[in-house]
Amino acid sequence: MIDATFVELSRWQFAAVAMYHFIFVPLTLGLIWILVIMESVYVMTGKQIYKDMTKFWGKLFAINFALGVTTGLTMEFQFGTNWSYYSHYVGDVFGAPLAIEGLMAFFLESTFIGLMILGWDKLTKVQHLAVTFLTALGSNLSALWILVANGWMQNPVGSEFSAETMRMEMTDFWAVVFNPVAQVKFIHTVAAGYTCASVFVIGISSWYLLKGRDVAFAKRSFAVAAGFGLAASLSVIVLGDESGYELGDVQKVKLAAIEAEWETQPAPAGFTLFGIPDDAEMKTHMDIKIPWVMGLIATRSLDTPVIGLKDLIAHNETRVRSGMIAYENLSKLRNNERTDEIVAAFEVHKADLGYGLLLKRYVENPADATEAQIAQAARDSIPYVPYLFWSFRIMVVIGFFFLALFGAAFWVLARGRLEQNRWLLRVLFYSIPLPWIAMELGWIVAEYGRQPWAIGEVLPTFLATSALTTADLIFSISGYLIFYSILLAIEMFLMVKFARLGPSALHTGRYHHERNGNGRSGSAPAAQPAE
Amino acid sequence: MLLDYEVLKFLWWGLVGTLLIGFAITDGMDMGVGTLLPFLGKSDGERRVIINSVAPHWDGNQVWLITAGGAIFAAWPAVYAAAFSGFYLAMLLVLIGLFFRPVGFDYRSKLTDSTWRTAWDWGLFAGGFIPALVFGVAFGNLLQGVPFYLDPFLKPHYEATFIWALLGLLNPFALLAGLISVAMLAMHGGVWLQLRTENVIAVRARRVTGMLAVFVTAAFALAGVWLYFGIDGYRILSQPPFDAVANPLAKEAVRAPLAWFDNYATYPVALIAPAAGLLGPLVTWMLCAARRPGFAFVTSALSMTGIIATAGISMFPFIMPSSTQPSSSLTVWDAPSSHLTLTVMFWSVVIFLPIVLLYTVWAYTRMWGKLTVEDIEARTHEAY
Numbered sequence: 041m042i043d044a045t046f047v048e049l050s051r052w053q054f055a056a057v058a059m060y061h062f063i064f065v066p067l068t069l070g071l072i073w074i075l076v077i078m079e080s081v082y083v084m085t086g087k088q089i090y091k092d093m094t095k096f097w098g099k100l101f102a103i104n105f106a107l108g109v110t111t112g113l114t115m116e117f118q119f120g121t122n123w124s125y126y127s128h129y130v131g132d133v134f135g136a137p138l139a140i141e142g143l144m145a146f147f148l149e150s151t152f153i154g155l156m157i158l159g160w161d162k163l164t165k166v167q168h169l170a171v172t173f174l175t176a177l178g179s180n181l182s183a184l185w186i187l188v189a190n191g192w193m194q195n196p197v198g199s200e201f202s203a204e205t206m207r208m209e210m211t212d213f214w215a216v217v218f219n220p221v222a223q224v225k226f227i228h229t230v231a232a233g234y235t236c237a238s239v240f241v242i243g244i245s246s247w248y249l250l251k252g253r254d255v256a257f258a259k260r261s262f263a264v265a266a267g268f269g270l271a272a273s274l275s276v277i278v279l280g281d282e283s284g285y286e287l288g289d290v291q292k293v294k295l296a297a298i299e300a301e302w303e304t305q306p307a308p309a310g311f312t313l314f315g316i317p318d319d320a321e322m323k324t325h326m327d328i329k330i331p332w333v334m335g336l337i338a339t340r341s342l343d344t345p346v347i348g349l350k351d352l353i354a355h356n357e358t359r360v361r362s363g364m365i366a367y368e369n370l371s372k373l374r375n376n377e378r379t380d381e382i383v384a385a386f387e388v389h390k391a392d393l394g395y396g397l398l399l400k401r402y403v404e405n406p407a408d409a410t411e412a413q414i415a416q417a418a419r420d421s422i423p424y425v426p427y428l429f430w431s432f433r434i435m436v437v438i439g440f441f442f443l444a445l446f447g448a449a450f451w452v453l454a455r456g457r458l459e460q461n462r463w464l465l466r467v468l469f470y471s472i473p474l475p476w477i478a479m480e481l482g483w484i485v486a487e488y489g490r491q492p493w494a495i496g497e498v499l500p501t502f503l504a505t506s507a508l509t510t511a512d513l514i515f516s517i518s519g520y521l522i523f524y525s526i527l528l529a530i531e532m533f534l535m536v537k538f539a540r541l542g543p544s545a546l547h548t549g550r551y552h553h554e555r556n557g558n559g560r561s562g563s564a565p566a567a568q569p570a571e
Numbered sequence: 572m573l574l575d576y577e578v579l580k581f582l583w584w585g586l587v588g589t590l591l592i593g594f595a596i597t598d599g600m601d602m603g604v605g606t607l608l609p610f611l612g613k614s615d616g617e618r619r620v621i622i623n624s625v626a627p628h629w630d631g632n633q634v635w636l637i638t639a640g641g642a643i644f645a646a647w648p649a650v651y652a653a654a655f656s657g658f659y660l661a662m663l664l665v666l667i668g669l670f671f672r673p674v675g676f677d678y679r680s681k682l683t684d685s686t687w688r689t690a691w692d693w694g695l696f697a698g699g700f701i702p703a704l705v706f707g708v709a710f711g712n713l714l715q716g717v718p719f720y721l722d723p724f725l726k727p728h729y730e731a732t733f734i735w736a737l738l739g740l741l742n743p744f745a746l747l748a749g750l751i752s753v754a755m756l757a758m759h760g761g762v763w764l765q766l767r768t769e770n771v772i773a774v775r776a777r778r779v780t781g782m783l784a785v786f787v788t789a790a791f792a793l794a795g796v797w798l799y800f801g802i803d804g805y806r807i808l809s810q811p812p813f814d815a816v817a818n819p820l821a822k823e824a825v826r827a828p829l830a831w832f833d834n835y836a837t838y839p840v841a842l843i844a845p846a847a848g849l850l851g852p853l854v855t856w857m858l859c860a861a862r863r864p865g866f867a868f869v870t871s872a873l874s875m876t877g878i879i880a881t882a883g884i885s886m887f888p889f890i891m892p893s894s895t896q897p898s899s900s901l902t903v904w905d906a907p908s909s910h911l912t913l914t915v916m917f918w919s920v921v922i923f924l925p926i927v928l929l930y931t932v933w934a935y936t937r938m939w940g941k942l943t944v945e946d947i948e949a950r951t952h953e954a955y
Contacts, residue, residue, distance in 0.1 A: 102677050103677065103678070103681075105673075105677075106673040106674045106676070106677040106678065107673070107674065109630065109633075109673040110669075110670050110672075110673045110674060112637075113637070113666055113669050113670070114666055116637050116640045116641060117640055117655055117662060117666065119644065119651070120640075120644065120651045120652055120654065120655030120656060120662075121655045121656055121659055121662050121663075122656070124652035124653065124655070124656035124726070124727055125652070125726045127644065127648055127651050127652035127655075128648055128649055128652040128653075128725055128726065128727070130648075131644050131645065131648020131649075131651055131652065131908065132645075132648055132908045132909050132912050133912070134644075135641065135644035135645030135646070135648055135651070135908070135912075136645045136908075136912055136915055136916055136919075138641040138644055138645065139638065139641035139642045139644060139645040139646075139916060139919070140641075140916075140919050140923075141641065142634060142637050142638030142640075142641040142642070143638055143641075143919055143920065143923040143924065143927065144919075144923050146634045146637055146638065147631060147634045147638070147923075147927045147931075148927075148930075150630040150631045150633065150634045151628075151630075151631030151634075151927075151930055151931055151934050152631075152930075152934070153630055153631075154626065154627030154628055154629070154630055154631060154934070154938075155627055155934055155937065155938065157627075157677075158623075158626055158627045158938070158953070158954065158955070159627065159937060159938060160953065161950070161953070162937050162938055163937060167937075174930075202816070202909075204816050204818060205725075205816050205817055205818055205909070206724055206725045207648070207725070209908075209909040209911070209912070210908075210909060210911050210912045210915070211911065213911065213915045374723050374724065375723075506652075506656035506659070506727075507656065507726060507727060507728040507729060507732075508656060508659055508732060508733075509732045509733055511732070511733040511734075512659055512660070512732060512733050515660070515663075515733070516659070516660075516663050519663055519667060523667055523670055527670065527674060530674065530678065531674075534678060534681055538681075546952070547952040
């Protein structure tokens with residue numbers, strides 16, 4: 041039978057190491073393009089200050105990148121170590137984008153990052169810019185391939201279950217690559233990364249401006265981040281994840297859960313602006329709705345209804361029943377009872393096999409399930425609503441806040457009134473943690489919203505684990521916790537140290553801490569670096 | 572599809588082998604350098620020279636490991652599933668070792684405090700030594716068979732779990748294989764240091780490379796004798812056609828004495844692999860003594876190729892034999908992905924690997940040159 045504690049621990053470990061990895065990845069994805077912009081300006085104009093900007097923000101980039109690589113290693117092997125049945129069951133499809141990510145993206149990014157950091161004296165200006173650009177291309181391509189893999193978990197297209205090999209097998213590689221869910225996710229995720237990096241650069245630059253330090257350096261960095269951030273935050277919202285929600289039943293469940301949409305509303309559905317979803321009662325208290333908005337967002341039409349959770353559960357119950365038949369016939373096939381009738385019966389119900397497997401939480405052989413167990417399995421087919429409802433709303437609020445913030449920053453910058461708007465600089469500085477909150481919540485919406493599935497409608501999460509023990513998991517979780525905490529503390533220490541040091545960290549002799557009269561406490565007027 | 576399923580199955584055995592050998596030659600080199608770091612660098616300046624000899628490249632090199640992992644996932648999902656969960660705590664050790672490298676390289680020289688720097692030096696040592704040891708131990712266990720079996724729904728299960736599984740891996744033969752792995756990577760790293768450094772570091776590297784090379788030959792020979800007299804191999808009695816769908820439970824296999832020597836009897840030309848593993852290190856030693864580190868790098872790469880290929884060829888077509896239930900073993904014929912996935916992945920490798928090699932060579936040539944302590948001190952805020 042399924043050991044619930046062991047499954048919970050496996051899930052907690054995966055969530056923890058993935059979310060931890062995702063602290064570093066988005067900053068990498070965006071900051072590298074900011075470096076490309078800065079260095080391009082340097083190569084075109086020859087102005088030293090842009091080279092210093094590239095090098096300084098590059099130093100912070102490298103501190104962050106190191107932990108991205110460290111935690112990425114865990115991810116590459118985590119499926120095999122902790123989700124061995126998953127690996128067997130879907131490796132035929134899921135493994136391919138992961139391997140291509142290595143060949144096409146990681147090699148590119150990782151070969152050139154070393155030259156980018158250490159090759160300033162060994163490369164010509166144009167060569168170095170090319171190296172920075174290729175690092176950017178590599179890191180962003182890796183996001184593409186990992187999201188192709190992840191998109192397939194959400195919406196498993198281009199593949200089919202084989203009873204003979206007892207696994208999902210690829211039938212159409214290009215369908216997997218051009219999975220609409222994956223493509224939308226890619227754009228949304230990288231744009232979020234670009235926003236994150238822009239907030240990082242603009243926040244730290246604002247801090248220098250507040251301190252009146254290295255003003256020319258800070259203003260130029262501010263300008264690059266403001267422009268890039270405005271475009272990125274707009275993209276995150278406009279090209280948001282939304283359009284993916286009409287695809288596949290899992291995405292429909294996710295959409296209804298995000299909206300705490302218990303009943304199917306007549307089209308076009310209203311959007312629940314606020315409310316307190318009650319998962320046990322299956323209703324939302326104190327809800328405030330905006331008419332029409334939800335139907336428009338989700339279906340891009342006025343007459344398509346958005347299916348509510350209760351109807352989805354009822355629909356899924358029929359699929360559980362069909363899945364039981366699929367399982368029964370699969371068991372016969374695995375026992376080498378192979379008649380045309382069994383094969384035909386299996387083929388008819390095969391698409392619902394995953395729903396049949398949901399019963400394995402309660403009964404060894406799903407074909408023997410009771411009515412109560414069937415109802416419970418159908419109820420399990422939707423995730424716990426309040427988590428999604430709140431995660432999504434906080435994420436969206438932060439997203440709109442950034443759009444407003446970058447709009448304001450850009451406006452004030454264009455009017456040349458940065459120093460006069462100290463309140464804005466302060467808000468920008470204190471906003472630095474927000475993108476991480478929004479992105480981790482976005483991760484929860486995407487991955488928790490996929491539950492109970494590891495692979496949407498195909499493989500339940502609780503069946504996907506390895507044959508390990510609770511002791512194994514307690515040991516490894518402790519190991520990750522200890523090492524990751526120490527590494528994070530060290531990373532934050534260095535990041536804060538170098539961010540406070542500012543461009544003086546380059547030891548060029550041109551910046552704040554190195555100029556006459558500026559001690560570490562630095563109360564002297566703004567220093568103008570040479571250009 | 573252009574290539575038949577059985578041809579692709581066979582080619583993928585070669586491609587995974589190529590990725591593992593590529594990993595040993597590139598990332599093995601910087602892991603070897605990391606293993607030697609605390610011993611060959613006596614001062615901070617010397618250690619920085621050693622670190623900077625691999626600093627621009629270690630990250631790209633490590634992708635050989637990551638890609639090998641991804642390729643095993645895509646091409647042999649059953650192996651990826653069974654091996655990494657079966658070697659659970661060992662893999663955790665590898666990962667923890669590897670954690671020290673990205674941060675060790677980038678953070679070490681960011682502060683001047685000597686305790687900080689020494690701690691990271693040992694971190695880089697651990698990041699080279701531990702994975703090298705565990706990978707060798709893993710190969711040592713594959714050769715003896717791994718205590719796992721597949722249930723009718725093809726989920727891998729293990730006889731032992733938690734710490735008992737780890738202790739089972741650490742048997743004498745596997746530890747010998749682990750030492751061979753550590754020594755060969757360190758030998759390779761030692762040759763690299765002769766290429767990229769001068770004077771005292773190069774002299775120390777030459778001395779230690781010679782000792783390691785002799786050890787590799789002796790230990791590899793010992794492992795061969797041990798395998799011949801003390802360890803049973805596995806043999807397939809019957810199996811579906813080579814181009815059948817991948818079903819690891821459809822064959823019949825047994826444990827049998829001397830089975831790991833079958834392939835050499837059938838194809839004597841395969842003896843070239845163990846020969847390279849035995850003689851390569853000795854030639855490397857002589858070339859180092861003759862002050863020809865460039866050629867020595869080639870021969871040490873060939874030695875490692877020979878040693879890894881010996882393990883692969885001896886077991887062929889087995890990839891992961893099962894000591895619990897030999898018929899659950901995973902082989903080249905019954906562990907792979909579907910025909911389509913193998914095809915897609917084959918062309919991905921054929922297209923991208925040559926491109927990777929091209930820009931890797933470009934990266935190495937741009938950063939080429941002997942490193943000295945004076946040089947590092949002149950660029951103290953730029954170098955690692």
